Amino acid sequence: MNSRNKFYFLVFKIEWVEILHKMGISTGKFERRSGLLFSRCFFHSEKTPSFVFFQKTGTFKCFGCGEQGNKLRFVKLFFHWDSPKTIRWFHKCFGTPLPWKSAKEKRRVSKK
Ligand SMILES: [Zn+2]
Secondary structure, eight states, X not given: OOHHHHHHHHHXXXXXXXXXXXXXXXXXXXXXXTTEEEEOOXXXXXXXXXXXXXXXXTEEEETTTOOEEEHHHHHHHHHTOOHHHHHHHHHHHHOOXXXXXXXXXXXXXXXX
């Protein structure tokens, strides 16, 4: 498995609640129903929860505004970060490998 695939595989395996807690989001008021986690949307204002975290697929979807995606996209949108910053955050918080080649690997390649 290359580092990119390994990264996506490991991020996929992290539970939504673990990610949310690391982001400083309290999940105590979230409703849990058959592997789904319901919340109010993070990207538009609403009174009733139409935002769902899917444990099985590792994705999210808001049935109100239509925003959806995977864990990386959620973190990225939430903090208004770019992809490298989001990837480094996962690396720091969960020890997932960086999907790009390390400086060491690059040096090895350039020597050939
Ligand atoms: Zn929404």
